[in-house]
Amino acid sequence: MEIKSERFVPAPEALNSLKKRDVEKLTYEQKICLDFLQKHVKLDVESSRKLMEELQQIGRITERQASMIVNILPTTRDEVRLVFAKERTMPRDEELAKIAETVNKYVK
DSSP: OOOOOOOOOOHHHHHHHHHHSOGGGSOHHHHHHHHHHHHHOOSOHHHHHHHHHHHHHHSSOOHHHHHHHHHHOOOSHHHHHHHTTTSSSOOOHHHHHHHHHHHHHHOO
């Protein structure tokens, strides 16, 4: 198998992609992934895309980091700080607060 392209997608998009496929033709791993995503995904695809766009406009947030934030949905500055714990750069306190505030707009 040849990889033609690669991009980071949030969990709601992965769930949507798996739901479109015939469940009987999914591999064992894909079925486990589908089950997990159905239990834990809290946003719809449209909201996750909007949230990713807003997060990337805040500062030095990459697509990968925005995707992680959408998947985890941290609602406090400390939770956001944990997402960036192993990154080379840590957002400033204002940016951490802005990220948490932005996520809170989408979490119901």
